[in-house]
Amino acid sequence: MNFVFDLDTRAVESANPHNHNAHASRQLAVLRTCKQIHAEAHLLALSLTPFHVSGDCSYPDLFDLRSRPLSPTKLAAIRHLTLTARISHLRALNEAWAGLPFGHPCLSLDTLTIVPRRPDCSMTAYAEVADLSQCHTLAYIFAETLKGLRNVKCVEVRNEGCFNAAVWRIVYRSLVYRLWKWGGDVCGARFEASGAGAGGEGKDGWFKVYLQQGQVWYDPVQGDGDAPGREVGQEVMRLAGGVMPDPDAGAGP
16 A cells, blocks of 8 residues: 655745744844844934033033933934033033043034033122123133044033123133133134124124134035134134234233
8 A cells, every 4th residue: 555645845944944034034134134224323313403401510530320221322322412511510511521522432522512611609799800800711612622522523602691792702802812822823723703793792692713623624515624613813814803912922812
């Protein structure tokens, strides 16, 4: 007696581990693609979102502690950070950052926005004296920080009611003059200020410093080129009314 067995070829394929894994891999390919899209979209969102930190987060140890939930890859995707802090906390910029934003090697920022805040004594009878002292301290902090700051393309400083227009002009003029005396007419930093005056007028004034140390600036029309703004020598001459001051005179423009 002859027996004929009609085997189901699909059963044979499923019994083969290699075929089974290949089939499962094809089914999971869609999930892998979705996971990759999700990861890339997450990084893109981080790069487009401006983040805000305040107070003593300016110190590297505290910033590192609070940013630990983010992986190094996600932290490196952040491109825009705003720091709002009292001037005393901003001392960390030149005393503790060691040339890196927040002292963190993973950060590479397109824009670092700084919003200074005055101490409580600025609301007392000694407000004018305190403001003059604080504005020179602020200019010194920014000048010393900008001399060696890396991994930041643009530093924007916004007044937002911290100082009146006259004191804000002193902050900006002092900063420009300090960097000019340090690095000459071309020191790797270019300046742009709000309004027609020096450093912007009023309590909503702002200024930007574009850093060029190793930075590549791209103009979508003309291609790669210089950063926006004016060289420090040009800005000093503008602030001085068109006459270049003597760098050894000891007084700013």
